[in-house]
Amino acid sequence: MNEFQLIAYLPILLMFLVAAGFGSSQVILSALLGQRKATKTKLMPYECGKDPVGSARERFSVKFYLIAMLFILFDIEVIFLVPWAVVFRDFVASGNAAFIYIEMMVFVALLLVGYVYVVKKGTFEWGDRARVEAETEAKILARQERLAAIQVERKAA
Amino acid sequence: MFDTNNPLLIAGAQFLGIFLAFNAVLVLTAYLSLVERRVLAVMQGRLGPNRVGWFGLLQPLADGIKFIFKEDIAPDKATKFIYILAPFIAIISALMTLIVYPFGPVVTLPFSETFFGAPVTFPMTVARMDVALLYVLAVTSVGVYAIALAGWSSNSKYSLMGGLRSAAQMISYELSLGLSLIGVILMSGTLDLFSIAEQQGGWFGMKWNIFFQPLGFFVYLISAIAETNRVPFDLPEAETELVAGFHTEYSAMKFALFFIAEYVNMTTVSMLAATLFLGGFQGPFVAEFPILGPFYFVAKVFFFLFLYIWLRGTLPRFRFDQLMNFGWKFLLPVALLNIILTATIAVFFYSR
Amino acid sequence: MIIADLFQTLIWIVLAGLAIGSGVAMVVQRNPLYAAISLIGVFISFAGFYLLLGAPFIAAVQVIVYAGAIMVLVVFVIMLLNVEEEVRKPLRLKFLIPAAIFGAAILFAQAAFIIYSVGASPVRVPNADAANSQIGLTKSIGTGLFTDYLLPFEITSILILMAIVGAITLARRPTVLLLVEEDYDGKKHVERRTLKIDNI
Numbered sequence: 001m002n003e004f005q006l007i008a009y010l011p012i013l014l015m016f017l018v019a020a021g022f023g024s025s026q027v028i029l030s031a032l033l034g035q036r037k038a039t040k041t042k043l044m045p046y047e048c049g050k051d052p053v054g055s056a057r058e059r060f061s062v063k064f065y066l067i068a069m070l071f072i073l074f075d076i077e078v079i080f081l082v083p084w085a086v087v088f089r090d091f092v093a094s095g096n097a098a099f100i101y102i103e104m105m106v107f108v109a110l111l112l113v114g115y116v117y118v119v120k121k122g123t124f125e126w127g128d129r130a131r132v133e134a135e136t137e138a139k140i141l142a143r144q145e146r147l148a149a150i151q152v153e154r155k156a157a
Numbered sequence: 158m159f160d161t162n163n164p165l166l167i168a169g170a171q172f173l174g175i176f177l178a179f180n181a182v183l184v185l186t187a188y189l190s191l192v193e194r195r196v197l198a199v200m201q202g203r204l205g206p207n208r209v210g211w212f213g214l215l216q217p218l219a220d221g222i223k224f225i226f227k228e229d230i231a232p233d234k235a236t237k238f239i240y241i242l243a244p245f246i247a248i249i250s251a252l253m254t255l256i257v258y259p260f261g262p263v264v265t266l267p268f269s270e271t272f273f274g275a276p277v278t279f280p281m282t283v284a285r286m287d288v289a290l291l292y293v294l295a296v297t298s299v300g301v302y303a304i305a306l307a308g309w310s311s312n313s314k315y316s317l318m319g320g321l322r323s324a325a326q327m328i329s330y331e332l333s334l335g336l337s338l339i340g341v342i343l344m345s346g347t348l349d350l351f352s353i354a355e356q357q358g359g360w361f362g363m364k365w366n367i368f369f370q371p372l373g374f375f376v377y378l379i380s381a382i383a384e385t386n387r388v389p390f391d392l393p394e395a396e397t398e399l400v401a402g403f404h405t406e407y408s409a410m411k412f413a414l415f416f417i418a419e420y421v422n423m424t425t426v427s428m429l430a431a432t433l434f435l436g437g438f439q440g441p442f443v444a445e446f447p448i449l450g451p452f453y454f455v456a457k458v459f460f461f462l463f464l465y466i467w468l469r470g471t472l473p474r475f476r477f478d479q480l481m482n483f484g485w486k487f488l489l490p491v492a493l494l495n496i497i498l499t500a501t502i503a504v505f506f507y508s509r
Numbered sequence: 510m511i512i513a514d515l516f517q518t519l520i521w522i523v524l525a526g527l528a529i530g531s532g533v534a535m536v537v538q539r540n541p542l543y544a545a546i547s548l549i550g551v552f553i554s555f556a557g558f559y560l561l562l563g564a565p566f567i568a569a570v571q572v573i574v575y576a577g578a579i580m581v582l583v584v585f586v587i588m589l590l591n592v593e594e595e596v597r598k599p600l601r602l603k604f605l606i607p608a609a610i611f612g613a614a615i616l617f618a619q620a621a622f623i624i625y626s627v628g629a630s631p632v633r634v635p636n637a638d639a640a641n642s643q644i645g646l647t648k649s650i651g652t653g654l655f656t657d658y659l660l661p662f663e664i665t666s667i668l669i670l671m672a673i674v675g676a677i678t679l680a681r682r683p684t685v686l687l688l689v690e691e692d693y694d695g696k697k698h699v700e701r702r703t704l705k706i707d708n709i
Contacts, residue, residue, distance in 0.1 A: 030410030045313035083651030085342035114673035126478030291569035298577025
């Protein structure tokens with residue numbers, strides 16, 4: 001384990017070949033043996049039995065893009081943490097504990113600042129708009145109920 | 158008689174190992190689907206599939222035959238090449254992590270002394286890599302494409318919603334998954350899974366990492382369930398709202414590949430959990446009788462698989478905003494806290 | 510050992526073919542998602558090269574960061590913006606074709622020269638040592654990163670912080686929702702709510 005040996009990585013290739021062979025053999029087998037009676041209705045995109053309306057490919061919320069962007073950045077952080085974690089014990093054992101500890105804590109602290117910024121800017125408020133709408137609806141309903149109650153009181157009087 | 162350093166011999170042994178692990182996991186996943194249906198049925202007070210063979214034991218075989226003989230259709234508006242590629246990415250990325258898991262301790266080949274002149278010992282794992290854990294992360298990160306591309310290429314609204322949701326979900330929980338592993342790496346100082354399992358052999362085979370990393374284990378378990386798209390994080394499939402999510406349009410063996418990939422993913426994620434946190438093949442008397450190792454390992458994997466099924470029978474599904482909030486606002490800070498805590502304690506623990 | 514070397518060369522040729530093929534496909538493809546997938550192929554074959562060069566850590570990071578994170582963003586953008594298939598336009602700037610051929614010839618000559626000079630040079634790279642060195646292992650990289658290259662490492666964290674702020678600033682577009690309610694007597698109540706990020 002202390003030296004690089006290429007043959008230790010050969011199983012990656014072998015496993016890839018086995019997995020790809022398994023997948024393709026199954027699909028080919030099913031394509032050969034399975035029945036084929038394609039009709040126009042059968043080839044329609046599924047929409048609960050109705051004829052599909054418009055194209056499925058529409059624009060989506062910018063939030064998905066933001067999530068992917070933030071994922072890259074935090075993923076890089078994880079990647080930097082890995083070699084640090086691997087050498088941590090050796091550094092501590094050789095008396096450099098404070099050095100390697102403070103080093104990474106500065107790194108993590110800087111990224112925590114970024115994380116707090118992201119959270120404070122409301123990036124993860126997914127239901128924001130829906131919540132506002134629901135709150136308003138509830139408010140309207142409450143007001144209507146109140147008005148109705150007032151009318152009932154007037155009638156009674 | 159034989160030179161055990163001969164690359165051809167090593168490659169042959171590796172292929173044999175892969176063949177055994179591959180077949181074992183495929184049989185396991187086939188029966189896992191049966192066990193899941195039976196256990197869920199018991200939890201919901203019904204019988205489950207019990208007609209094909211004894212207690213339904215031939216049901217997976219019947220399912221497989223049925224999958225082969227079903228009609229393989231692709232919707233006319235689909236982007237054909239990507240539509241066909243996606244299930245392959247799914248099954249390959251699910252199976253490729255199999256090679257790094259240690260199934261048992263170092264064992265001696267029986268009768269090897271008579272055949273080879275000297276006892277041949279080998280660890281019960283296919284590949285001991287320097288970057289095994291990173292390799293698992295890398296293969297998992299490629300797996301995101303399978304679902305995203307399947308959802309997009311089908312050109313169906315349900316599929317696209319499912320694919321989009323799951324891609325966002327998988328990348329979000331991949332972060333906490335990666336961060337929860339750092340604590341274990343800190344303690345073991347290596348990425349090689351076999352060494353990590355070996356190091357947990359103290360205390361009569363019970364010096365498991367879970368006792369030192371409860372927080373890390375907690376975060377790992379939740380993110381692993383989310384990574385495999387299982388209940389309560391099964392938004393990509395969400396049969397009650399999205400029909401079948403990203404594989405609405407898939408049929409026959411292409412659908413089966415997604416199905417198998419999901420169950421293989423469950424198994425490999427459980428294997429990783431068992432190796433990292435529950436000591437892998439370690440347990441009482443493994444040092445004396447190495448052959449006990451694989452049994453302990455399989456028992457631990459079965460524990461996690463049962464947990465999966467149990468959760469499916471118990472919990473309702475998350476809403477999408479809850480899911481994102483939970484991942485980014487709770488799991489991620491907790492995982493970071495775990496790293497800081499572990500490092501702080503380790504400074505005092507490992508100093509001379 | 511000869512078989513192992515031969516096999517290694519074979520894998521190298523396959524990877525090189527995959528890398529070049531995917532690279533060409535990436536440029537030629539008209540469907541943007543196909544181009545993205547070809548680029549993923551390039552990155553993964555590069556990871557294979559790093560592995561052959563004895564740098565497993567870099568290989569793993571190549572797949573995790575490039576193929577697993579950055580390309581996810583690219584695929585997301587293509588999926589989200591619903592980028593249509595590119596329409597092939599008639600070629601303008603025709604004089605660039607001979608220039609491109611000339612450039613390719615120079616590149617080829619340069620590569621040939623490098624291969625020739627490496628082969629002719631008396632200084633030999635000790636192959637066996639390079640294959641079995643520890644340079645590319647995680648521990649060596651960690652030791653180097655946290656001692657000799659400490660400053661670049663810490664600067665990286667500031668760079669990432671800047672990128673986080675930049676990403677949020679780009680995507681941030683406060684939306685104002687006007688909520689209009691009407692009572693029974695026709696009185697209108699208008700409420701302004703500002704959403705932090707556009708959430709349509």
